[in-house]
Amino acid sequence: MILSMGMDEIKILIVEDEQKIADTLKFGLCENGFKVEVAYDGKLGYRLFSVQDFDLLILDINLPGMNGYELCKAIRLLNERIPVIMLTSMSALNDKIEGYDAGADDYIVKPFEFRELLLKIRALLKRTMSQYVPVGNLLKLSDLEMNLDSKEVKRDNTVIHLTAKEFQLLEYLLRNKNRVVSRADIAINVWDMDFDTNTNVIDVYISYLRNKVDKNFGHKLIQTQVGMGYIIKES
């Protein structure tokens, strides 16, 4: 049985009519772990944006249908927060001012180095996404931090010692934070098996985790959704 890990993915929309540039960007961003959609004209970009959730936008300026400035203004009416990077071959100061006026957060001039774009993307995401930003191998929620490399777990800067299974369970919950996971999801993803529905192994492990992660701290992160499963979120 194949089940997705339900990883928190950062989704980027590229609106760029030059297919070669759009495809190169998409390839590079996907390689860096982002999920990417491409629209080759402004109107299609707007349509995609209004029906899907994105975390960041990369907009070309000279676009058929609706130019990058118009598109940015229209998007800002729907969402004030989403980071927008304008991509353009024009480098005149006036164009940049027009871009910022339209609501862009940053600007990159073609031809550009992909690494430079990547740095700008990461900086903007760090600034705007208060919750989960994959910095290195760190999972975070509120004052809870889980380092997947060093296997260190901290809450409010206090180190918490977990067993291997507890660690895996917490990792799974955090990767699916703000989403209810059923006992069956947990069984398959953390224990690699289907459990007999009568067993309470998962509930027992959840209570171990609560004792270590929640008990001695102000607000509780691990919550039970009666009849459905568990969710980790800021209450």
Ligand code: CA
């Ligand atoms: Ca263009």
